[in-house]
Amino acid sequence: MGVVTQVSLGKVNSLFPSYGFTKLEPTLSGIIDTTYIAHTKTSSYILKKYERDIPQKIAQDTKLLNELNAKGLNVPICLAQNQGWYLYKKLKGSQPKYVKSYHIQALARFLAKLHCTMATYKCTSNQIIEEEVLTALRYTKENYFGYYKRLEFLKHFSLKPDACIHGDIFKDNTIFDGKKIGVIDFIDSSCGTFAYDAAVALVGFDARVHHQYFINLFLNTYNQHAPKKITKKRLLYKMKVASHFYALKRVYTYKNTFRAQELLG
Structure with missing residues (x-):
């Protein structure tokens, strides 16, 4: 994760107009693909741009996540895509700090x-x-x-x-x-x-x-x-x-x- 390609809140709302995003939060870690957290008044989403030429892999990944989700596995499905930007469901919770x-x-x-x-x-x-x-x-x-x-x-x-x-x-x-x-x-x-x-x-x-x-x-x-x-x-x-x-x-x-x-x- 992290941010390589900058994008504005206005641009994201033009790409996905039905969501009404109110805030765009860049992630800090990682250097390969661009990842933001996009917020509406009630929900949060993951906004991603893959900085690699892997369209076939992205299509396979999208299909895989949908199938895993249908099997009851808690994974983030892709909700929409436009002009190389992908919007994913954001999972609830946080990363563990101390392993128990x-x-x-x-x-x-x-x-x-x-x-x-x-x-x-x-x-x-x-x-x-x-x-x-x-x-x-x-x-x-x-x-x-x-x-x-x-x-x-x-x-x-x-x-x-x-x-x-x-x-x-x-x-x-x-x-x-x-x-x-x-x-x-x-x-x-x-x-x-x-x-x-x-x-x-x-x-x-x-x-x-x-x-x-x-x-x-x-x-x-x-x-x-x-x-x-x-x-x-x-x-x-x-x-x-x-x-x-x-x-x-x-x-x-x-x-x-x-x-x-x-x-x-």
């Missing part, structure tokens, strides 16, 4: 239901992502050799698919209304394993800090409802892969070694 047991249980239930729904979705190769990892490793080797030695094992990185997964459920992609979880930002979903999707989420929810307790709690909840059970051994390995993958991404994409170090421990 009920966050982990809600996360596990959401992922189990998501994976049951996604198990029938066809998906294609992750060759592009795998090639990007190799490119990022070459860059890191040339510019941050100390980090490269810790990340080198990712040269064998592969997302052999179970189905389409979210793949980026960090805390800032979740919304909690009490104990009810909502998940946002499916635009970069891709093929992968359910174990990897779970691992990313646990890394994003700081499960390593509470290691055994949160991981056991997640697995006990997830495996009751999931289409395919995950063993603890497999999950721990996938958590290592996920933390190193996102550390590499922070070094390569954002040149941020401090935040990479957070993930490497």
Whole structure:
């Protein structure tokens, strides 16, 4: 999230005249796509402009969100679009500041239901992502050799698919209304394993800090409802892969070694 393309309140009201927006609030984090919160007198919405040439991906994302919503998953559906701007339902609640047991249980239930729904979705190769990892490793080797030695094992990185997964459920992609979880930002979903999707989420929810307790709690909840059970051994390995993958991404994409170090421990 964040703002790359500036837009005025008047322009937004001309794009979506039936809503009557009274306030436009830019978001502060992120650098890829433009995101505002648009307010009316009674409701709030997410206004987004994708700063990437991905029309087919956006269409797939819109269809996916509608289908997930119809299955009872709390995700933001697209309400309208005009001239490259997309208006989404804003989920009620806020991002968790401190992770508690009920966050982990809600996360596990959401992922189990998501994976049951996604198990029938066809998906294609992750060759592009795998090639990007190799490119990022070459860059890191040339510019941050100390980090490269810790990340080198990712040269064998592969997302052999179970189905389409979210793949980026960090805390800032979740919304909690009490104990009810909502998940946002499916635009970069891709093929992968359910174990990897779970691992990313646990890394994003700081499960390593509470290691055994949160991981056991997640697995006990997830495996009751999931289409395919995950063993603890497999999950721990996938958590290592996920933390190193996102550390590499922070070094390569954002040149941020401090935040990479957070993930490497």
